[in-house]
Amino acid sequence: MENPQQQKAFPVSWDQFHRDCRALAWRLSGQGKWEAIVCITRGGLVPAAIVARELGIRLIESVCIASYHDYDEQGALKVLKPIDPKVINLDGGKGKAVLVIDDLTDTGKTAKVVRDMLPEAHFATVYAKPTGRPMVDTFVTEVSQDTWIYFPWDMGWQFQPPISHGTAG
Numbered sequence: 001m002e003n004p005q006q007q008k009a010f011p012v013s014w015d016q017f018h019r020d021c022r023a024l025a026w027r028l029s030g031q032g033k034w035e036a037i038v039c040i041t042r043g044g045l046v047p048a049a050i051v052a053r054e055l056g057i058r059l060i061e062s063v064c065i066a067s068y069h070d071y072d073e074q075g076a077l078k079v080l081k082p083i084d085p086k087v088i089n090l091d092g093g094k095g096k097a098v099l100v101i102d103d104l105t106d107t108g109k110t111a112k113v114v115r116d117m118l119p120e121a122h123f124a125t126v127y128a129k130p131t132g133r134p135m136v137d138t139f140v141t142e143v144s145q146d147t148w149i150y151f152p153w154d155m156g157w158q159f160q161p162p163i164s165h166g167t168a169g
């Protein structure tokens with residue numbers, strides 16, 4: 001993983017994120033009749049809340065996975081909390097009744113770990129990079145692999161130097 005400072009920046013505001021989550025819900029509506037959402041924490045929590053509201057799904061489970069440290073380097077994936085067997089065992093035990101949601105797929109490694117737990121679930125992310133794209137069934141916006149997505153919960157307001165000063169990224 002390249003240092004985000006050297007990558008293209010794709011900053012996302014709360015408003016844009018809400019719209020993109022609604023667009024994801026529109027794409028998902030009509031594709032399946034899911035009984036539960038499994039969100040991949042922590043990034044999947046916010047899109048899962050919005051999609052659950054739009055699709056009327058009230059059974060929400062989490063799978064807690066940590067991988068990136070210091071915002072840029074991906075370390076070993078750690079499953080901090082597995083999926084409740086009650087959710088795994090819905091409709092045959094392979095995830096047919098489950099919608100899995102995350103904020104993005106980058107290398108696809110996180111999605112792969114969860115796919116191994118729920119091979120027949122539908123995987124949805126708001127954003128996708130080319131390497132991770134084959135791991136998800138539905139997404140809204142693709143960005144290039146050398147783009148770093150800045151989510152609104154990681155951001156704060158700060159002064160932007162004018163473009164003419166030549167330092168804007």
Ligand SMILES: O=P(O)(O)OC[C@H]1O[C@H](OP(=O)(O)OP(=O)(O)O)[C@H](O)[C@@H]1O
Binds near residue numbers: 040066074105107108
């Ligand atoms: O496709 P990958 O290369 O595996 O990367 C994508 C994952 O990385 C980020 O999560 P992270 O592990 O940083 O944890 P967080 O959701 O708690 O921020 C993001 O939310 C995805 O879950």
Ligand code: HPA
Binds near residue numbers: 068104147150151
């Ligand atoms: O582009 C990204 N942005 C934020 N978190 C991430 N985790 C993996 N890739 C990214």
Ligand SMILES: [Mg+2]
Binds near residue numbers: 040044110
């Ligand atoms: Mg995550």
